[in-house]
Amino acid sequence: MSRILGIDFGTRRIGLALSDPTGALASPLPWLENTRTREVVAKLNELVQLHGVESIVIGLPRNMDGSYGPSAEKVRQFIAEMETQISAKIFAQDERLTTRQASRDLSGFGLNQKELRQKVDSAAATLILQQFLDRTQSNP
Secondary structure, three states: OOEEEEEEOOOOEEEEEEEOOOOOOEEEEEEEEOOOHHHHHHHHHHHHHHHOEEEEEEEEOOOOOOOOOHHHHHHHHHHHHHHHHOOOEEEEEEOOOHHHHHHHHHHOOOOOHHHHHHHHHHHHHHHHHHHHHHHHHHOO
């Protein structure tokens, strides 16, 4: 199995995670600053090429009732831009509560607020990717 890239899209930072070659374990990568969409997508394409990424899973925000809000539309626009520049297959994954869970997970490490902000996006991307990996391994 080839690698899968996980993305937690944010208006300021884009959290990233990468699967191991077996597709069993997600690990965080350094986040990207969300500047111009084309530039960010070009950087993502570099990561895809560098790591031999075959698929991308991006968190799609949903409200607690399951509906989609304005944040989901921004992610859909970002996905559309990725599809024009990146050859990897792109999947959208429900990301409800992943940032909150990532914050809780990181809070046990005694990080200050600045350190927490620096790590939470990639931690959320890791959760999104791990959920995807677990689901696809249990339902091949």
